[in-house]
Amino acid sequence: MTPTDLRAAFIADLTAVAPDLDPAAIGDNDHMQDDLGLDSMDFLNLVSALHKRFGLPIPEADYPRLATAALAVAYLDQALAE
Amino acid sequence: MSIFTMPSLGADMEEGKLVEWLVKPGDDVKKGDIVAVVETQKGAIEIEIFEAGQIGALLAEPGQTLPVGAPLARLGVADEAEVTDPVAAPEPAIQASRAAALPAPAPAPAAKPVAAAAPGDAVLASPAARARAAELGIALEAVTGSGPGGAVLLSDIENHVSAGPQPAAQPVAEDRPKGKPGLDMTEMRRAIAAAMSRSKREIPHYYLMHEIDLQSAHDRLTALNADRTPDRRLLMGAFLLHATVKSLAKVPELNGRYDVEPYAPSGQVHCGMAVAMRGGGLIAPAILEAQSKDPDEIMAAMRDLVARTRSGRLRNSEITRGTITISALGENGVDALIGVIYPPQVALVGFGAPRVRPMVHDGTIQPRLAVTVSLAADHRVSDGRRGALFLTEIDRLLQEPAIP
Known part of the structure; x- marks a missing residue:
């Protein structure tokens, strides 16, 4: 998957757990909790959706690496390559 | 008929x-x-x-x-x-x-x-x-x-x-600002204002606060989640809600609806959970019969309620039968929350954001994850002494290695 595909998939899962977010308005560096207002339940649902889509374990220790769309794309790209 | x-x-x-x-x-x-x-x-x-x-x-x-x-x-x-x-x-x-x-x-x-x-x-x-x-x-x-x-x-x-046929169908203005579909933010604000004003007008609140060492609960949670896929992981919120519901067994008068005289506590715990809407406002749907649920079942019920509060539909029993409400600020809030009781309930439990603080543990000062829990309770049906027993019971349960 290209970084563009990864970003599209990440945004799709994000807006599925937070349907009130406008996909077009989410910036690469918007912080999931601080800027987009996700709570811990929303964030866990996002991680669950990414786990389901990519089959990655995504341990809790890696959560900070999903804090923004830009970080998440880099993380997913690396994790899928391993 | x-x-x-x-x-x-x-x-x-x-x-x-x-x-x-x-x-x-x-x-x-x-x-x-x-x-x-x-x-x-x-x-x-x-x-x-x-x-x-x-x-x-x-x-x-x-x-x-x-x-x-x-x-x-x-x-x-x-x-x-x-x-x-x-x-x-x-x-x-x-x-x-x-x-x-x-x-x-x-x-x-x-x-x-x-x-x-x-x-x-x-x-x-x-x-x-x-x-x-x-x-x-x-x-x-x-x-x-x-x-x-x-x-x-x-x-x-x-x-x-x-008077003749009643004007049953009254057209309502459709041009008010909307948050999520089917949710009128002006109306929600008005509903919150009405309920909270009634609470402050009618309920003589008293308040208690207590700091709880969450480090061991956090360690148990981390160990538990390490072996689980994300869809089966628990949040600290499920631990907190579980411990709170269990503690009501010790101080049952805090659980009930004061809508008829004399007040009688509810046998079942329908635990309301305040869910904040990102556009503003909040809804506190209840997890029905929470007293019989273990942490995994509490977590599943929380996931379901949050999802349906955000994008789906709640059922009328979930928004009308709550017997107590828990409000938790999650991970990124401030230290403490002192709540307003949701009438006709008689207690609201507030959890601040858990944060690492210097605490005395085993005789030395250590960085420990801690949370401040508060109780806002109706003085017509309980007293501070009973409220204190309730908060210390929540603390005690959260230290128990058996939970979950």
């Missing part, structure tokens, strides 16, 4: 808009079945029926805004022949729109000529008014009572008749 009416989904609710029927005449329903969707200040709510029977005539059409108590449908109670009412049956439009999707209603059992007196047993009314209403075929639920406790008097029946 009884009448299924527009339910009250909160003390502040005056009317609701019928969005959709999920049943049709002839359908058999059992207690707890979802029969309709009503749009309220809290968004679209699935309405459950609290009586078993067979749906008779539908008395309201989707799109109508109706006051609380207005008749929505006739319900033939089990083992009673259905009574078809020749007068009130605004059905053709509904039938036509649903005919394509649904099989034709089963033919009604032979209608017995019955005096239309049966409905309305639940309505306060004078005997004369009851007799006159039966004579005229008027549902007492539809009449505004002017007697003691809202009882319907004979004069109310006469006024009802002379």
Whole structure:
């Protein structure tokens, strides 16, 4: 998957757990909790959706690496390559 | 035969808009079945029926805004022949729109000529008014009572008749700002204002706070989640809610609804959970019968409720039967939350954001994850001493290695 595909998939899962977010308005560096207002339940649902889509374990220790769309794309790209 | 009416989904609710029927005449329903969707200040709510029977005539059409108590449908109670009412049956439009999707209603059992007196047993009314209403075929639920406790008097029946058909469908403004679909933010703000003003006006609150060392619970949670896929992981919030619900067994008077005198605690814990909406406002739907759930089941119920609060539909039992409310600020909030009780409940438990703080542990100062829990409770039904016992019990349970 290209970084563009990864970003599209990440945004799709994000807006599925937070349907009130406008996909077009989410910036690469918007912080999931601080800027987009996700709570811990929303964030866990996002991680669950990414786990389901990519089959990655995504341990809790890696959560900070999903804090923004830009970080998440880099993380997913690396994790899928391993 | 009884009448299924527009339910009250909160003390502040005056009317609701019928969005959709999920049943049709002839359908058999059992207690707890979802029969309709009503749009309220809290968004679209699935309405459950609290009586078993067979749906008779539908008395309201989707799109109508109706006051609380207005008749929505006739319900033939089990083992009673259905009574078809020749007068009130605004059905053709509904039938036509649903005919394509649904099989034709089963033919009604032979209608017995019955005096239309049966409905309305639940309505306060004078005997004369009851007799006159039966004579005229008027549902007492539809009449505004002017007697003691809202009882319907004979004069109310006469006024009802002379007033002619009630303006049941009041068009509502559709151009108000909207958050999520089906949720009117102005209305939600108004509902919160009404409930919180009533709480501060009527409930003599007292407040207690206690700092809890969460480090061992956090360590257990981390170990537990390490072996689980994300969809099966628990949040600290599930631990906190579980411990709070369990602690109510020790101080049961904090759990209940003070809506009749004398106050009686509830045997079951329907634990409300404040869910903040990103556009502003909040809803506190309840996890029903939470006292019998383990942390995994609590977590599953929390996931389901949050998802349905955000994007789906809550059920009326979930927003009207709560016996206590928990409000937690999550991971990125401030240290403490001192709440306002959601009437007619008698207690609200607030958790601040867990944060690593310097704490004395085993005789030395250590960085430990800690959370401040607060209790806002109704002084009419409990005292500080009992409230303190409750908060220390939550603390004790969170230190227990057996949980989960």
